[in-house]
Amino acid sequence: xxxxxxxxxxxxxxxxxxxxxxxxxxxxxxxxxxxxxxxxxxxxxxxxxxxxxxxxxxxxxxxxxxxxxxxxxxxxxxxxxxxxxxxxxxxxxxxxxxxxxxxxxxxxxxxxxxxxxxxxxxxxxxxxxxxxxxxxxxxxxxxxxxxxxxxxxxxxxxxxxxxxxxxxxxxxxxxxxxxxxxxxxxxxxxxxxxxxxxxxxxxxxxxxxxxxxxxxxxxxxxxxxxxxxxxxxxxxxxxxxxxxxxxxxxxxxxxxxxxxxxxxxxxxxxxxxxxxxxxxxxxxxxxx
Amino acid sequence: xxxxxxxxxxxxxxxxxxxxxxxxxxxxxxxxxxxxxxxxxxxxxxxxxxxxxxxxxxxxxxxxxxxxxxxxxxxxxxxxxxxxxxxxxxxxxxxxxxxxxxxxxxxxxxxxxxxxxxxxxxxxxxxxxxxxxxxxxxxxxxxxxxxxxxxxxxxxxxxxxxxxxxxxxxxxxxxxxxxxxxxxxxxxxxxxxxxxxxxxxxxxxxxxxxxxxxxxxxxxxxxxxxxxxxxxxxxxxxxxxxxxxxxxxxxxxxxx
Numbered sequence: 344x345x346x347x348x349x350x351x352x353x354x355x356x357x358x359x360x361x362x363x364x365x366x367x368x369x370x371x372x373x374x375x376x377x378x379x380x381x382x383x384x385x386x387x388x389x390x391x392x393x394x395x396x397x398x399x400x401x402x403x404x405x406x407x408x409x410x411x412x413x414x415x416x417x418x419x420x421x422x423x424x425x426x427x428x429x430x431x432x433x434x435x436x437x438x439x440x441x442x443x444x445x446x447x448x449x450x451x452x453x454x455x456x457x458x459x460x461x462x463x464x465x466x467x468x469x470x471x472x473x474x475x476x477x478x479x480x481x482x483x484x485x486x487x488x489x490x491x492x493x494x495x496x497x498x499x500x501x502x503x504x505x506x507x508x509x510x511x512x513x514x515x516x517x518x519x520x521x522x523x524x525x526x527x528x529x530x531x532x533x534x535x536x537x538x539x540x541x542x543x544x545x546x547x548x549x550x551x552x553x554x555x556x557x558x559x560x561x562x563x564x565x566x567x568x569x570x571x572x573x574x575x576x577x578x579x580x581x582x583x584x585x586x587x588x589x590x591x592x593x594x595x596x597x598x599x600x601x602x603x604x605x606x607x608x609x610x611x612x613x614x615x616x617x618x619x620x621x622x623x624x625x626x627x628x629x630x631x
Numbered sequence: 632x633x634x635x636x637x638x639x640x641x642x643x644x645x646x647x648x649x650x651x652x653x654x655x656x657x658x659x660x661x662x663x664x665x666x667x668x669x670x671x672x673x674x675x676x677x678x679x680x681x682x683x684x685x686x687x688x689x690x691x692x693x694x695x696x697x698x699x700x701x702x703x704x705x706x707x708x709x710x711x712x713x714x715x716x717x718x719x720x721x722x723x724x725x726x727x728x729x730x731x732x733x734x735x736x737x738x739x740x741x742x743x744x745x746x747x748x749x750x751x752x753x754x755x756x757x758x759x760x761x762x763x764x765x766x767x768x769x770x771x772x773x774x775x776x777x778x779x780x781x782x783x784x785x786x787x788x789x790x791x792x793x794x795x796x797x798x799x800x801x802x803x804x805x806x807x808x809x810x811x812x813x814x815x816x817x818x819x820x821x822x823x824x825x826x827x828x829x830x831x832x833x834x835x836x837x838x839x840x841x842x843x844x845x846x847x848x849x850x851x852x853x854x855x856x857x858x859x860x861x862x863x864x865x866x867x868x869x870x871x872x873x874x875x876x877x878x879x880x881x882x883x884x885x886x887x
Binding site for chain 2: 373376380499500501504521522524525526528529570573574576577578579580581582583584587588589592
């Protein structure tokens, strides 16, 4: 039963006035579920293999010296390959990467002021160590965040949680993550309804003060606690005993091993040999 | 079969904040019966339902489900027998995909994977939601969520179904489909509702709660025609039993 046709989530114009940001970015976020439902060689890989490979990638990228820039560049091969083979939309993922960019920008922006020693001369212009380490932070950020986003887009949150669980991560952590994702949408829905109700009854700046926001957050917390109790009751009714069992069996195939070992070798190679410098030497060697 | 009798005797319950909710409820529901529990907001309907599979522990009085008294020891057994459909499907559908949710109960019962798979398919087919198997629950419509919530209980193969406001938030068509679905079930059904027309369609027997007590208990048609009783319980005759407004107006005009 139930109506089969499911209308696409069309944002109402009025809503955009009252709830411009969070709601629409959340609708956007649920697009990850659509992406993780695709069927490509990347999507078919075992989630554990993808989680482990992503972790190795992140460790390799983070292990470089703080002034490294050119050595990091070849690592872009991994996200690009996943993006291409996984048939994932570049623009959408880039916009998600940019969402976190301001944080990283402020983490790194003070480096040029504190670290003024000139490290590199580009013709007449001297570049200080601060600017180089800032660039290095930005490159690392783009690489690691895009790898993590690609993991989620090609595996889905539930796949990632299942993999983490199977890999021996603490169960309380994986279950929390699962519930966080499931109820994020319910919570945002509740919050946006409250915000809309407030917007409809506050005129100008009145009714939008900090005190009201405080009350609303308190209200939201109470509702959440109530809901948590009801969910727990619903779980108990169906025999919950502290363990979430899932019945999608995971199977590692030879392709999975090839994927992990292949990329591990590539990461090691790119970590040990400075590929751009080597290519540069090759080029300058050829042109005397 | 006598083992699916639900027997409630002199049940009392007071919420931790001191609000008395139930003040001596006694009911006996036999196998295959379908009982509507009606009453005003705060009359104790939901509180009563929550006792039926041990979400709340009675302060005084006893509950027997299928011959067992409901205690800590028999709790698991009782929860297998009594399938509870919550009022808000969002509370009940907590897993990432519909299939995981329907499989949650059977997996906790320790069934082998093949059997779990079979039960999931069967439960979803029964409620007409087989096409939703791989969808995340938060993307479903209210009617779809309700169907899946019912499937997630059916997959445990309970013999008693307990439902809190199953027709709330549904559009008329989805409500009608729900009624037809519930009609086709052979389970013992206990349904708390404000939808008196649905009670008329589904339940042969109705109990009226008022201030934590059973104000009346009898055949649905009789109860729902007792205007004095309904009035005193802050209820109204089901719309279908009220006269047609057009005919009434005409009659009044002719008489006047």
